[in-house]
Amino acid sequence: MSSQNLTFNSSEKLKSRKLIQSLFESGQSLKKYPILIRFQKIETELNSVGVSVSKRNFKSAVDRIRIKRQLREAYRLNKHKIYNRTDSRFAIMIIFIGRKHLPSETIHEQVAHLLQNIE
């Protein structure tokens, strides 16, 4: 089951435009620099997760892609913190609000901390 293993494939990705819109309009948010997450309870089997990096802070496409990969990896390795703790499922958008590159270790720590506090 993809909810238990260390996977993050397309069935768990946030793709619906409507859901993203409602997430930004009425979702809750948690912040721990340099990460901001917005989340909302949804009635599905799996979480629905997206990542985002502002073009304003990182002009180069290479930089943005690198950070998005770090964020996805951080979710993949830490998603058990949600699945093991609660039966609720969430739509989550992980947003990078920093202005420079950070080591993956730091990003993973911050994302793990935020996922721990979602409810």
Add this chain to the structure above:
RNA sequence: GCUGCAGGUCGCCUUAUCGCUGUCCCGGAUUCGGGAGAGAGGAAAGUCCGGACACCAUAGCACAACAUAGCGGGUAACGCCCGUCAUUCUAUUUAGUUUUUCUAAAUAGGAGCGGACCAGUGCAACAGAAAGCAAGUACAGUUCGGCUGUAGUGAAAUCGGUAAACUCUAUGUGGUGAAAUGUUAUGUAAACCAAGGCUUGAGGGUUGUGCGCCCAAUCUUGGAGGGUAAACAGAUUGAGGUUUUUGGAAACAAAAAUCCUAGAUAAAUGAUAAGGCGUUUGAUGAAUUUCAAACGACAGAAUCCGGCUUACAGACCUGCUUUUUAU
């Protein structure tokens, strides 16, 4: 060996574990599980030219506007590429000159906004009366007309220069851009679309202008929107790559053999660990010897091709060149 220039090739590697996106095979037969194999670039970038493809009379016609500009060739096409002539720059050699300078010729390497001033309009430092259509110095001639010649200024005085001046000539250019466009499924109404009929053509739309064209209201018939930015096609086999042969001075073309090499869509191609490779720094030392640390250029496909431009640590190859050593 070293210095510099030009052109070309490459542009981190290996293993393990955990993942991501397609493809194929097996089991299941909707979801799913297992296995095999594939998965960013020379610029994928800028979006500056040229095409393929698709749709749209808001697409047509005329003027305007814009682009290109020796000659020959290549190409699907080009503003690109190859060759060549003239021009111009640099270097060397030779000749002329007492020498520097300068001039001429030859050789080598580069550069580029290279059509036309026998249509019209404009512009021109200094000198000069005057750089074009007005004025005018001296002398001489004279058909007595500022008509002709000489002198004088200047590169140039009705002889010309200038089109990186307007302009003219030749050739070319419609717009939009894969979120194009097509197909399929479900299917309430007055909103949307298509076809047809009737009336009015006011007002509006288009690229600057004119013509043309389109849009409106009402009736009839048929189909539809949302859910759903859905799914599939377009979409990756192509002006394709590699090798050989032939033709050609080259760009390039032809033939044969062989290969299939990303296809995502809130957008895959990654993360971690260990080792190696390279660069830099520090220590060590007879020795890039040994050790340690840091770093790994520019940059991420998005319909697809051909170019151009710009960015780029480092490595290698070829040619020319500077200097040194040996023979």
